[in-house]
Amino acid sequence: MNLYRSIIKITLGLAFMAVFLSCEEEVQNPGFESDDIPRIFGWEQIYGVDIEDSLYINVQVSPSDGVTYSWQLDGEEISTDPNLKYKFEDPSTYEVHLAIMRNGVPNTRTATVEVNKPFVPKEYNKKMVGFLTSAGSLADVDFSNLTHLVISYAIVDEVAYPETIVDTTFAKDMNVPQIVQSAHNAGVYVMLDVTDNMAAINGGGLYGDLTFYEAISDADKRAKVISTVVKFAVDNQLDGINFYLNNTWGGPGSLDPDILSAFFSEVPDYLPAGPGPDGEFFYTASVPGGWTTSVLSPLAAVERIDWVNIQPYRYENLSPTSHSPGWAFGDLAATWIGLGMPAEKIVGGFPAFGLKYDMPTDGTAVTWGNLWMYATYHSFKEILTMDAEAHTKSMLDVDDGLYYDGHATIQEKANVVLDQGFGGMMMWSIESDTKDQEKSLLNAAYDALGNN
Template identity: 25%
Template sequence: MKNIYQILMMIAIIFAGGFAAGTIFTKNSEQPDSIKLAKTAAQSGKNPVQKSAPELPDASPKVLIGYVQDYRDPDAVDYSSLTHVIFSFAHPEKNGSLSFNGDTALNNLRRIVSNAHKHDTKAILAVGGWFHIKGGESYEYFKLAIARPASRNKLVNELVSLTDREKLDGIDIDFEHPRSQKEAEFLEVFIHDLSQKLHAKDKELSVAVHSKIHSVTGTEAGNIIYKPSMFREVDYVNIMAYDGQWDGGYNAANLSPYPFTENIVNYWANLFDTHNISKEKLVLGVPFYAQPENPSIKQVSYEAIINLNPENAWRDKINMNGTTYYYNGESTMQKKTNLALTSGFGGMMIWEVGHDAKGSYSLTGAIAEVLKDSDTKLKYYSIKNLD
């Protein structure tokens, strides 16, 4: 009996031990917190920032400015490639008043403005020029108008009033040229006063300037004087980089050859860098006419040269009317445009749109093509640099 009791006790102990061991095993075999299935993450209290598309840096648009003389048919002008058309000229009087070359000129101005605005082109009025409608140089009238406070103020007010009345986008000052420090100071004051009033009305102000370089010696022309601080007051500085044929003895070949233009570009670029003025204000002027080797013969237009033979578009010199003519053909124009762009200039200027050939031989179109290609490259590199 005792043995049976002992056996039953052992069975009971074994059974109890197995049950306890199973319980312990079960507890220890549960997954620790570190490897349990992840619960849904709690929502953050912060809203994620929505990223917008990268903003491209503003590329300064390159300008193509074309002067148009007051007798041209406004409907014959091709505005499509021009950013600015400058009607030339209103003539300053010694007392500060303004004159136009008759009602025809004023009517042409109004048609130019209307046509330009239909093409989203700015219409500007040029004041001054070389010749005055009363005869002689405009210089004699202009210098007196800006030398005295009363006449200077009158001229400023006349121009601002005219800008409003004729719906102009701005004024271009073509004082040819200040020939002393005093005259340079008078011009600076005049530009300052006019700039203040035009810019307050969101209008533009540009100034046409002598190339300042002698085409033969390549040195600075000291007889033309500007106050560099004046250029801070204007939107554009239109450089008349032509007419070098008059430097020294008459030589038609010096009209506007490429090396002459290189010297001009270097001079103005260095001047603006020295005075910490943006070179994008600088606009390189080019001629659309041909100069005769015989000065007793008249100049001819680029259009006349192309009409004679379209292949003249790729030349810079031809024989015509019994003399040799010098001009800038398409290749030279595009080369000059690239020079201006690589030098940091803001664009190109044409004297004068009425001289241009039509259609595929247009120099305006050739220049515009280079400017457009430059804008495309600038946008491409701007996007690339954002990576």
């Protein structure tokens, strides 16, 4: 019994001490000065909402006494309540802005709102495929002139990325989810470009870089490359994948056609269903022109390939001349048709950049080893700064000549597409074009294909 009383006394004593200590350590609410900045908590940079639902933004403000609120949508005030509830009428991308004030002390926040609708692909006469590289952004894209957007690029390089083999870190910087939703709202398909390292302005591979080919030369790594990019595409709600082996010459010789055939033939085993016209997930490839074209001929035997983006540009010469001549457009298409690729699966490419020559005058011989010193690429936007009427021409008299595709050249190539029954056209790359509709190459091609 004495032991029982002792336990009771100890328990009561501990309880008393706990209460005493809790009172001693009770944290008091902080006080605020009249000129303290009211802080905003719970704010996001991007909000998404379906067109059928209302947007809710609930934030916490501290200190909140005496705070006034002003919610603005694209510059117009829509509410003065502490939290926002808003129903949109149209699917689009909006800017929402919150301005608060406490005793004359302001604070603000701004975010993007993506109002979504179910994806309904637009109707078109011929495909207009545009490539957007990580040098560009959503602000560069005019979806009204596109049927398919290809986001470039996921690099295959097992040395640089030993754990994943494929680098997709570009996706965060480019905000791929927002690009996809904006494209889908406009009825445009979105695809992922999988490549070697390259020069963004012209889409050319870096000299001697065979990282893509080296990775797929091993069966296990090949499987990892395919499964990784398919998972990325599915996770980001993309509609397809484009593969671009942009270096097709390996030092002493060409790439092994058996390895290329194995790779391109295995891809379909990994593809999910998709939103294509026949429920397909798009599977395409880009092929450079030039003397190594036939290296990628195994593509023609893969029935599952939806189309090939041919690149009849970057035809540099040791003397000033067009790098994107009309004859190359037709010849490269004919080459692929000769290899067995159906005409309707040919998508003919044109550049949104030009090649400027500035040849040496000191007697230096120009060779393939030093041509890069005397020939430089320039975006179409840059060309327009040199001549505001450049879209009406195809060459500027700058140095030893700046050669590019103007509207007349685009029309000429579109006529070939229409006359020969090709699948459409593609442009590299969107951020190099202008969004001025009167001068845009993309707009000119879209119209020339009969899509408007």
